Amino acid sequence: MDWLVNITGAALVLFVLRDVFHTLWHPTNHGGLSKLVMTGLWRVSVPVTSRRRASGLAGPIAMVAVVAVWALTVVVGWALIYWPHMPQAFTYTAGLLPAEHSSFTDALYISLVNISTLGLGDIAPTEGWLRILAPLEAVVGFALLTATVSWTLGIYPAxxxxxxxxxxxxxxxxxxxxxxxxxxxxxxxxxxSLAAGVSVVSVDFMQYAESYYFYDGDDRTSLACHITYVCDLADQTAGARHPDVRLSGAVLRAALEDLATILDERFLRTQGTPQQVFRAFADDHGRHSGA
Incomplete structure (x- = not known):
């Protein structure tokens, strides 16, 4: 039974590390914990938030929720590794009775102390492999902190x-x-210049997919509100006399098609034309603006 608890804890830790990796360093379209949390909070905010100020909190709150879920899952996972080996594999400071401090709550306490790098030392592992594993949890805690900072510094420029x-x-x-x-x-x-801007936004949606779940505030700064205009503008250039305008318009249309593909595959799932995808994009973000 102890080995099953240990395997469950290790699986939780590895699951979170994989999710952090795919969220920050190798973004993919395979879902994951972070996408599930952010998508869920975004959808829940549709009927709940009726004002612009409130709806603008959906993205930041979702990021905080993702980081909290990451940290909580890692803490629980490591606690499940410690718990079956308490109290015999741990040493206790004077005043603590091992028999009274071997519950799952105590394992959670040890995990929190290690992941936060506090190093209180009142309960410490004595078994060889646990003495190696405990500092590794501190390394993971530091990695989570670094990941959170880098995620924040990356998503807001996008x-x-x-x-x-x-x-x-x-x-x-x-x-x-x-x-x-x-x-x-x-x-x-x-x-x-518009084609270049659309291409940059396309890359941002691939690299920082979570940025989709951020409300853009004023309609003037909402891409969802203006994307159909640039589509119409690109279509108008098909009959232009100036060859450079026709070429630039074709490049812009190609950039818009790529953006529509990314939005549809990662977020909207309409399987429609670029115009249909952009209308769905406007509708999804328009509801959050109270429109």
């Missing part, structure tokens, strides 16, 4: 790039450029 592109699209749509104005060298340059 959000800034997405919002900057949306703001530029907002500026462009509010100026109402005519077809003749777009059919110029300046129009080709604008289309090229």
């Amino acid at each position: 959000l800034a790039r997405r919002r900057a592109l949306a703001l530029r699209l907002s500026h462009l749509s509010r100026t109402h450029p005519t077809a003749a104005q777009i059919d110029t060298d300046a129009g080709a340059a604008i289309l090229d």
